[in-house]
Amino acid sequence: EANASSLYVIKGNGYLTALSYGFKPYSSDENFTSNQTKILLEPKRIKLEIFTFPANATVSLNGNVSSEVNGIATFSILPGMISITIIHKYFKEFRSTEYIYPGINESLQITMIPEQPLIAISGMIMNSKYNFGVSGVLIKYNSSDYSFSYTSGFYRVFVPSQSQNVSFRANFYAPYNISENSTANTTINVKLSFILNPSSTNGNPILTLDRAIPLLFFSMFTSWTIIDAPAVDYFEIHYYILGTSKNFTVKVGSGSSYDFVNGIYPGTVYVIYIEAIFNNGQYVFSNGLKVSYSNLAYLALNLSIAVIIGLISYSAFIYVNKRVRRKKAFDK
Structure with a gap:
């Protein structure tokens, strides 16, 4: 029988526990008096992200509207059949039904169709130094018609078929900026450069991220230096997961020149940089570094640390074990 499992039990009362991926744990007293005992597992909620081109759209799921952030509408829903409706001025209404499976967070990318003739400008937005895709970039040609770049750095913005100034902005x-005068859909790839020093900063402070080293498959050691700077109020360590919109910030005291960041995992590439905020409200950024455990030097370092910790732990175990044996022998 579909969705059924066989389990031999003693007839009578018993305690049943059931675990299934994507469902809440089930446990209950049951009376096993027949060959079939049916239980109903309750599914866990999953996260559904709907990314729209263009942004500033009204996204509703089963009649519930979600606020959009950087082109992404986020819902917490139960698995099953869902109905999606997306409305945007000057674009055809989008309707769709989807089946969402238990235990799997979903991300949908929707491109709307203009009601009037518009030119689609699309392409990849890349970091000019490290050549990775930049997500969350605001692309617009006026205050109400704009898009954001997707997690891969891909973007698409719609403009009228005449000369347009399109701007690209990101933290x-x-x-x-580009000036476009296309009469047909076109592809324009863009490379953005890190801002190292905002022009509003007094003097010429230089903040350098010296090291960003992943340690023990969970944390990262960071160190930095700053020179020719006014009094620092505090530092912020900014890092994000490459190819996603997940950004993190750790605040550090003004007297620090290093810190450890937790939650750094193998199989993921991170980009990290430091920000110094001065007492006068001005700020400056460091250079950025790309970090992952796949770097052979970092991998060798972590394996060496793991071996050393293992040897120390083993030596401590042997020492304690000998002490216990001596104590037992002395007691006898």
């Missing part, structure tokens, strides 16, 4: 990157 920690220098502004970028």
Whole structure:
């Protein structure tokens, strides 16, 4: 029988526990008096992200509207059949039904169709130094028609078929502008550069991220230096997961020149940089570094640390074991 499992039990009362991926644990007293005992597992909620081109759309799921952030509408839903409706001025209404499976967070990317003739400008937005995709970039040609780049750095924005000035803006990157006069859909790839020093800073402070080393498959050691700077109020360590919109910030005291960041895992590439905030409210950014455990030097370092910790633990175990044996022998 579909969705059934066989289990031999003693007839009578018993305690049943059931675990299944994507469902809440089940446990209950049961009376096993027949060959079939049916239980109903309750599914866990999953996260559904709907990314739209363009942004500033009204996204509803089963009639519930979600606020959009950087082009992404996020819902917490139960698995099953869902109904999606997306409305945007000057675009055809989008309707769709999808089946969402238990235990799997979903991300959907939707491109809407213009009601009037518009030109689609699309392409990849890359970091000019490290050549990775930059997500969350705001692309617009007026205040109400704009898009954001997707996690891979891909973007698509719709403009009228005449000369348009399109701007690209993102935190920690220098502004970028293009003037486009296409009469058909076109592809324009863009490379953005890190902002190292905002022009509003007094003097010429230099903040350098010296090291960002992943340690023991969970944390990362970071160190930095700052020179020719006014009084620092505090530092912030910014890092994000490459190819995603997941950004993290750790606040550090003004007297620090290093810190450890937790939650750094193998199989993931991170980009990290430091920000110094001065007492006068001005700020400066460091260079950025790309970090992952796949770097052979970091991998060798962590394996060496793991071996050393293992040897120390083993030596401590042997020492304690000998002490216990001596004590027992002395007691006898």
